[in-house]
C-alpha cells in the first residue's frame with residue numbers, strides 16, 4: 217500500500233463469511249490470512265462491477281437511529297457511494313416524533329396505524345426530521361483516520377424534491393397535515409446524483425400552497441424509486457425479510473411468488489405491507505426490491521455483495537436465467553473463465569475469439585452476474601458437437617448448475633440434428649463419465665477437430681450418444 221493517507225492495515229478475516237470490523241473498531245488487525253483476504257475481495261469484484269453507476273433508494277426507519285446503527289449504516293452507504301453507486305437515502309422518524317410529542321405533553325392520534333398530524337404534531341414532525349437530518353449529515357462528514365470514513369468526502373444534498381397533497385378526510389377522520397406524495401422532482405434528484413452527491417430525503421413533502429405535510433417513509437421511498445427509475449429499492453426495517461405463514465424466510469421472490477403469497481395468505485402478516493410496497497415499486501419499473509433487518513450490522517453490504525444475501529429480494533423478472541449468450545455477456549464470460557485459463561483447466565480463449573463465437577455460448581446469469589457458461593461447437597458432417605468451456609464459478613458449484621448447462625448444450629446439439637457430443641478435458645473426466653460420457657480415442661474426433669488436437673495438452677476424449 218503506497219498511499220500514506222490510507223490505513224496501513226486491514227481487518228483480518230477468519231473466514232470468508234466474517235464481516236468487516238464493527239462500527240467504531242479501528243482497522244488495526246494485521247492480515248492473518250492473505251490468500252483468503254484476496255480471494256474474498258476478488259469474489260466481491262463481480263458485484264462491484266455490476267452495481268457501478270446504478271441508482272439505489274435506501275429507506276430506513278427511525279428505529280435504526282434509536283438503536284444506534286446510524287453510524288454503521290452511513291459508513292456502509294459511503295462505501296457504496298465510493299464504488300460509484302448513486303444513492304438516495306430516505307429516513308423515517310416515527311419514534312423521534314413520539315419522543316417530541318411526549319416531551320411537549322401532546323397526545324398522539326392514530327387511525328388505522330396512520331398518524332393524524334394536527335398543527336402541534338406537525339411541529340414535532342419537523343423538529344424530529346430536522347434533528348435526524350443533521351445527525352445524518354454529521355455522520356457523513358466524519359473522516360477520522362483509521363475508520364471506514366477516512367478520505368470519504370461525501371456530499372449530502374437535501375431539498376424540496378417531494379410535492380405532497382393532504383391525505384384528506386377519510387371515513388369522517390380528518391388527517392390534517394398527514395399527506396401523500398403527489399409528485400417527485402425526478403430530474404432534480406437525477407441531476408444531484410449525477411453530480412456525485414447523495415440525496416437525503418425526510419418523510420416530509422410540500423404543497424404548492426407552501427404547507428408541509430407529514431408523509432409515510434415507505435410512500436416517499438416507493439414514489440422516489442419509481443420516478444427516478446431506480447435499479448433497487450431497499451427498505452431497512454424491523455422485519456428480517458419476508459416470511460411465509462410457516463415462518464420460513466424467503467430470500468428471493470418473483471412478482472408471481474409475491475402475488476401468490478398475498479392472495480393465498482401464505483405470508484407472515486407483519487411482512488405483508490412491506491412486500492406490497494416493494495411490489496408497488498417493481499410494478500412501476502424498479503428492477504429489485506429488498507427488505508433488510510435493522511438488527512443485523514452490515515446487512516446492506518451482505519445483501520448486495522453475496523450470492524445468498526440476508527433479507528428478501530423481490531425481482532421484477534426472474535432472477536436466474538439459463539439462456540443463450542449475447543455480445544453483452546463477453547466481459548462476464550471472460551471474468552468467469554480467466555482463473556481457470558490461468559491454472560490450465562481451460563484452454564486460453566482470446567477476447568476476439570469469444571466475441572466472434574459468442575453465439576456458441578450458453579450462460580447462467582444471476583441478477584446481472586454471469587456465474588456459469590458452456591459452449592457448443594457443431595461438426596455437422598460428423599454428426600457431432602463439442603461441449604467446451606463448461607464452467608461454474610467456484611463459489612456456486614455443486615448446486616447442479618454444471619449439469620443444467622450440460623443438458624442445455626445437449627438439447628442445443630439435438631436441435632441441430634447432432635447425435636453425439638464430445639468433450640476434451642484434462643481434469644474433469646470423472647464428472648463427465650458420471651453423466652453418460654465414455655472415454656474414446658483421439659481418432660474418434662471429427663477430422664477438422666482432430667487436426668487441431670493439442671498433443672502436448674493430452675486431453676482425454678469423452679463421447680456421449682444423445
Ligand SMILES: CC(C)(COP(=O)(O)OP(=O)(O)OC[C@H]1O[C@@H](n2cnc3c(N)ncnc32)[C@H](O)[C@@H]1OP(=O)(O)O)[C@@H](O)C(=O)NCCC(=O)NCCS
Pocket residue numbers: 556561603604605606607608609612613614615616617618619620639640641643644645646647
Ligand atoms: C465441472 C463443473 C462445471 C461442475 O459444476 P457444478 O455446478 O459443481 O456441477 P454439479 O453441481 O452439476 O455437479 C457437482 C458434482 O460434481 C463433482 N465434481 C466437481 N468437479 C469434479 C471433477 N473435476 N471431477 C469429478 N467430479 C467433480 C462434485 O464433487 C459434485 O459431486 P456430487 O454430485 O457427487 O456431489 C465445475 O466444477 C467447474 O467449473 N470446474 C472447472 C472447469 C472445468 O473443469 N470444466 C470442464 C472442462 S470443459
